[in-house]
Amino acid sequence: MPAAVMTAGAAAVAAGPALAFLGAGGTLVGHGVAALLPRGPAATLGARAAAFLREAGANAVLAGALPFAPDADDFLVQPRRLAPAAPEAAPVAAPMRWRLRHQPDAAGYAAAVRKALHIMDAEAGQPGGLAKIVLARSLLATADRAIDPMALLRRLATDPAATGFLVPLPAAEGGAARWLAGATPELLVEKRGARIRSHPLAGSAARQADAAADAAAASALSRSDKDRREHAIVADCILDTLAPFCRSLSAPQGTTLMRTHSMWHLGTAIEGELKDPDLSAAALAALLHPTPAVCGLPRARAARLIGEIEPMDRGFYAGAVGWCDAAGDGAWHVAIRCAEISGASARLYAGAGIVPGSDPVAEAAETGAKYGALLAALGIALDESRA
Numbered sequence: 551m552p553a554a555v556m557t558a559g560a561a562a563v564a565a566g567p568a569l570a571f572l573g574a575g576g577t578l579v580g581h582g583v584a585a586l587l588p589r590g591p592a593a594t595l596g597a598r599a600a601a602f603l604r605e606a607g608a609n610a611v612l613a614g615a616l617p618f619a620p621d622a623d624d625f626l627v628q629p630r631r632l633a634p635a636a637p638e639a640a641p642v643a644a645p646m647r648w649r650l651r652h653q654p655d656a657a658g659y660a661a662a663v664r665k666a667l668h669i670m671d672a673e674a675g676q677p678g679g680l681a682k683i684v685l686a687r688s689l690l691a692t693a694d695r696a697i698d699p700m701a702l703l704r705r706l707a708t709d710p711a712a713t714g715f716l717v718p719l720p721a722a723e724g725g726a727a728r729w730l731a732g733a734t735p736e737l738l739v740e741k742r743g744a745r746i747r748s749h750p751l752a753g754s755a756a757r758q759a760d761a762a763a764d765a766a767a768a769s770a771l772s773r774s775d776k777d778r779r780e781h782a783i784v785a786d787c788i789l790d791t792l793a794p795f796c797r798s799l800s801a802p803q804g805t806t807l808m809r810t811h812s813m814w815h816l817g818t819a820i821e822g823e824l825k826d827p828d829l830s831a832a833a834l835a836a837l838l839h840p841t842p843a844v845c846g847l848p849r850a851r852a853a854r855l856i857g858e859i860e861p862m863d864r865g866f867y868a869g870a871v872g873w874c875d876a877a878g879d880g881a882w883h884v885a886i887r888c889a890e891i892s893g894a895s896a897r898l899y900a901g902a903g904i905v906p907g908s909d910p911v912a913e914a915a916e917t918g919a920k921y922g923a924l925l926a927a928l929g930i931a932l933d934e935s936r937a
């Protein structure tokens with residue numbers, strides 16, 4: 551985090567920012583757009599960002615989003631000005647009325663999970679057989695008036711376990727502004743000098759209002775063989791991908807429980823030291839993305855099946871959002887617990903990792919619970935959204 555944007559103060563931001571990241575790791579708020587990074591696929595991001603930042607000067611920052619499909623074009627901008635403070639708390643707004651459309655509903659999602667389980671079963675034990683796939687669904691919420699992306703961000707940023715983010719996306723058809731807004735609890739990779747961190751999550755349970763039920767849900771998750779297998783695939787893949795680039799790499803605490811306002815997760819905090827400190831945060835993010843937390847194993851096979859099974863295009867959901875500076879430092883988060891915002895519409899996305907032993911109905915309920923952070927921030931009652 552550049553020194554100029556480390557302060558997590560509470561001063562008001564007058565005009566709407568072009569982008570913002572508000573999290574425990576620091577605050578980055580950018581106003582205006584000075585330039586757009588020439589767009590391209592993940593494989594060329596490191597080189598494009600380095601060339602841009604060499605020209606742009608020592609204080610320049612690039613921030614934005616990588617789409618789920620690594621061969622699709624990313625969208626990163628250089629803010630005109632970095633604000634030294636976080637935006638102030640959300641004013642209370644009049645409630646909005648919503649129309650909701652599931653794509654697919656819980657029953658349709660469970661059917662998709664059954665299809666994936668059938669494929670896994672048929673390929674069990676075969677080399678290259680499908681071992682994990684993350685299937686997602688989407689909820690289109692349309693309000694009776696335009697959504698204020700900044701007010702939404704402020705509400706998303708109230709969960710201390712998540713990084714609230716708001717990044718611009720390429721304009722919608724017809725030219726309307728489009729944003730990706732979310733509260734992601736998952737760190738893809740952070741780099742400062744030679745030090746790197748990653749905090750993959752996989753294996754989930756919905757939080758419960760009753761304290762005893764909540765503790766029971768956490769304890770069942772930590773003992774679940776299915777969730778531990780689902781998690782290990784992600785942590786091992788990240789360790790294997792980073793190892794060749796690291797002098798040291800470890801997960802000192804092993805796999806532990808972490809909680810957001812709406813979900814419990816299994817997480818593994820990974821830390822390491824790069825052999826080459828010039829390897830940038832953007833290059834590392836492009837190398838890791840998409841991890842089996844959002845795609846599957848083997849990666850290419852899972853990605854192809856996701857395209858065939860899911861009824862919607864993921865776009866920038868399950869991609870990565872973050873920033874990098876001229877020194878190559880930066881932080882990239884997995885773009886989950888998020889929605890595409892444009893005008894009066896919010897398209898929410900939620901997915902769940904499927905491995906042999908997954909229960910289709912439970913996985914559908916899990917994706918429903920994962921909408922929770924966005925539903926709460928938009929002011930949509932969870933009951934209203936059930937299906």
Ligand SMILES: C=C(O[C@@H]1C=C(C(=O)O)C=C[C@H]1O)C(=O)O
Nearest residue numbers: 752753754843886900901902903
């Ligand atoms: C795919 C999502 O979340 C991911 C999948 C998880 C799981 O299957 O348990 C847990 C955390 C995330 O890595 C999502 O929230 O949309």
